[in-house]
Amino acid sequence: MITDEYSSAVDLASDIKDKKIAPSEIVEETIKAIDERSSSINAFVYTNYDEARERAKDEDNRLVRGEASGAFFGIPTAAKDFIPGVPGWPGTSGGIKALSHMIDDHWGSYTGAMNDEGAIMIGKTNAPSFAFRGTTDNKMFGPTSTPFKPGYNSGGSSGGSAAAVGDGILFIAEGTDGGGSIRIPAAWCGCYGFKAGNGVIGGAPRPNAYGTCHPYCWDGTISRSVKDAAYALQAMAGYDPFDPNSIDFGDRDYIAALEKPVKGMRIGFTPDFGIFPVEPEIAVMCEAAAAKFEDAGAIVEPVSFDFKRSAFELAEAWDRMITISGGLGTIEEIKAGGIDLLRDHADDLPDELIYWVEDAYKRGYVDFHDDEVIRTEVFDQVQRAFQDYDLIVSPTCACHPVKNDPNWNTVGPKEICGVKTEPLIGFCLTFFCNFTGNPAASIPAGLSREGFPVGLQLIGNRYGEIDLLAASAAYERVNPWMADYEITKNRTL
Numbered sequence: 001m002i003t004d005e006y007s008s009a010v011d012l013a014s015d016i017k018d019k020k021i022a023p024s025e026i027v028e029e030t031i032k033a034i035d036e037r038s039s040s041i042n043a044f045v046y047t048n049y050d051e052a053r054e055r056a057k058d059e060d061n062r063l064v065r066g067e068a069s070g071a072f073f074g075i076p077t078a079a080k081d082f083i084p085g086v087p088g089w090p091g092t093s094g095g096i097k098a099l100s101h102m103i104d105d106h107w108g109s110y111t112g113a114m115n116d117e118g119a120i121m122i123g124k125t126n127a128p129s130f131a132f133r134g135t136t137d138n139k140m141f142g143p144t145s146t147p148f149k150p151g152y153n154s155g156g157s158s159g160g161s162a163a164a165v166g167d168g169i170l171f172i173a174e175g176t177d178g179g180g181s182i183r184i185p186a187a188w189c190g191c192y193g194f195k196a197g198n199g200v201i202g203g204a205p206r207p208n209a210y211g212t213c214h215p216y217c218w219d220g221t222i223s224r225s226v227k228d229a230a231y232a233l234q235a236m237a238g239y240d241p242f243d244p245n246s247i248d249f250g251d252r253d254y255i256a257a258l259e260k261p262v263k264g265m266r267i268g269f270t271p272d273f274g275i276f277p278v279e280p281e282i283a284v285m286c287e288a289a290a291a292k293f294e295d296a297g298a299i300v301e302p303v304s305f306d307f308k309r310s311a312f313e314l315a316e317a318w319d320r321m322i323t324i325s326g327g328l329g330t331i332e333e334i335k336a337g338g339i340d341l342l343r344d345h346a347d348d349l350p351d352e353l354i355y356w357v358e359d360a361y362k363r364g365y366v367d368f369h370d371d372e373v374i375r376t377e378v379f380d381q382v383q384r385a386f387q388d389y390d391l392i393v394s395p396t397c398a399c400h401p402v403k404n405d406p407n408w409n410t411v412g413p414k415e416i417c418g419v420k421t422e423p424l425i426g427f428c429l430t431f432f433c434n435f436t437g438n439p440a441a442s443i444p445a446g447l448s449r450e451g452f453p454v455g456l457q458l459i460g461n462r463y464g465e466i467d468l469l470a471a472s473a474a475y476e477r478v479n480p481w482m483a484d485y486e487i488t489k490n491r492t493l
Helices: 009-017 023-041 049-064 109-116 159-166 183-189 226-236 280-296 311-336 351-362 365-385 432-436 465-478 482-489
Strands: 044-047 076-080 120-125 172-177 192-195 218-223 266-269 299-302 391-395 440-447 453-460
Touching (some): 009 023, 009 226, 023 044, 023 049, 023 076, 044 159, 049 120, 076 109, 076 159, 109 226, 120 159, 159 183, 172 226, 183 192, 183 218, 183 440, 183 453, 192 465, 218 226, 226 465, 280 299, 280 391, 280 440, 280 453, 280 465, 311 351, 311 432, 365 432, 391 465, 440 482
Parallel strands (some): 076 120, 076 172
Antiparallel strands (some): 391 453, 440 453
């Protein structure tokens, strides 16, 4: 696989531009890798080799003419099967059979930016229905596995993308993150997952630019290196006048952040935010990983939080709010188009999604107001921590990957360390950042005794993407993880 020879897609693209290798060669190697490896982890749900080959041929010709351009010139990548991404391609919004006839009519934030940077779209990756859970499984395509332990879930909702990257099929792929959907699978698949903060990456949907999953859910990346994430963010970020959440930050240099020193940066570590039950091995591994920042000159100290509600309560608040802000609007728009999912196609949807949608229909303004109060409590706690620290780090997930459900309805654990856990998102320490709008990432912290990847979550201050990337790059230099991919490279197919 071409990913075995390079540490980043950007480095490979540089060699392409130097005419050391052709885009068509890379596409053929990627197609071979998908055909040989994807089915055993169920990473891809759609491929378009013909278009990829045609685009590669065009880029071969541009290379000959001296017209090669773009940070990802000639690099294959994939969209997530959740939101429209590639005009003319089918999508199922996460394995919903009733929607399998739908055709994308526009580029997404990730796919459009990467296309402009010379990347080649090769397919779509698996996701749960409406991306509504921290695992990847659905009734149409089934579960996706982490390439480190096939048979155990990849995490979600961007699980297909993370599995493809962790397995070495791709350098980088699309993720979306509304509660941790980039960071969770990145953790369970041994990758780097990056979510920018609110307003950095534009792309509000229509017909309701104020609705759907905004302001919780944003496009982002899952990659093998921090470098590729920074270059992708440089391509994706920018003011969008048609996105009411978009902020004009001027000319930000996210690539330069890769070399920014972190000496003196104050980092607060929490194993659990004071409320999450976390498997002891994960807590110990993440504390040791956090200490690695000291090798780069940062100051690492314990940080405490004073939440008045349990992790279970906060997770259920997320379930309600993301459903009201995103699920209901999406279902009503689909219904207006002639497809009544709840009445006619309930068998296509997981029971948990149906439960929360039906619950949302029963709720009124007072209920929503009460949940916004909870969201405010989370916001205040997180922002208080940033009065003293530049970065907050924690475990990404409270547990190791769960076994895939043979009935194609994989969820997280209902209990961790004897404590009741909400199984859709409650095993993840990630959704706080979707409540607050802070940028966040998951970075590999190492492998457990049983060989499961463990993710360390990095949370930046609001609009602190540059510091977050700088810290990520510094960590990668002192604690590289590329050698771990030898495990996935040599796994049983």
